[in-house]
């Protein structure tokens with residue numbers, strides 16, 4: 001197994017325009033009006049991340065006609081976006097806890113640039129609005145900079161990696177993103193290589209008939225990001241098992257903020273067990289260290305309640321998707337079994353009998369809208385059809 005450090009550090013820098021010119025105008029086989037515009041970022045606020053919660057909402061945001069087959073190509077990318085949105089919800093939840101525990105504004109780092117008026121109105125009982133007028137002006141916690149995501153077990157995502165750049169078009173301006181594709185399926189020649197892609201432009205790209213001209217805006221943009229490499233997106237490719245590479249990658253790039261494994265087959269392949277054991281252990285560490293960082297938010301200039309800036313040892317968020325509900329159910333059972341077998345329950349949370357990791361399973365909103373026919377069962381099946389979410393839960 002080649003170590004990450006042994007890999008040649010080869011980074012290619014590409015502009016989005018240059019990449020699309022190299023791919024050709026028909027690389028997706030879709031007309032400009034039916035394809036997502038990778039050159040254009042649709043204005044979106046932090047508080048709007050969770051509003052992209054279905055294919056119709058995504059289509060509206062990106063100016064795609066409902067008859068566009070783009071969803072057939074983007075289920076993995078939108079799964080990553082869902083992980084980011086959930087991560088931000090978790091950050092917001094931690095900050096609310098800090099406010100409640102601290103009772104003063106000092107718990108929130110200043111200068112995050114995003115008004116919290118909307119979140120404040122939603123979270124506060126009506127009777128408290130007059131008593132806490134300052135809360136409406138508090139900023140939402142920013143996403144970590146850079147945001148580090150791990151995509152474990154990529155397969156078709158490897159060949160179609162430019163589609164992952166759509167994620168950068170759905171994040172707030174200035175957001176730095178590191179997306180690591182990790183798995184034995186990564187070809188040897190790609191191990192250790194990376195690609196830096198420029199940020200998408202603000203507003204329409206100017207190409208006639210492009211979908212971006214119809215894009216909806218989810219509120220006004222929260223700031224400018226046109227300088228330097230602000231908002232750039234980096235993709236890294238690592239060949240090997242995640243549990244064998246995770247420690248070194250964390251040392252070099254920081255612990256991931258979210259780990260996503262599309263169509264994992266978690267309970268079907270025993271090869272997942274060591275990765276899952278390592279992942280669960282690191283998430284438990286994350287829960288424990290996040291407990292410490294939750295109270296340290298006032299000193300954090302980055303606003304990372306859950307972060308890789310020294311706070312957490314592992315990812316606070318993880319998602320395994322699968323084709324059908326039974327597979328996700330068995331994946332959940334496997335996770336629960338491993339957590340029980342670890343004999344570590346309650347070490348991090350202290351407040352519950354659980355391991356500090358919350359499990360949540362269900363149908364995934366961004367499943368590929370095409371059925372997968374199986375000869376051995378008649379269960380509804382689709383690529384990324386169902387999801388198991390694991391969330392590190394610090395004690396309250």
Ligand SMILES: [Zn+2]
Nearest residue numbers: 037205210212
């Ligand atoms: Zn465009």
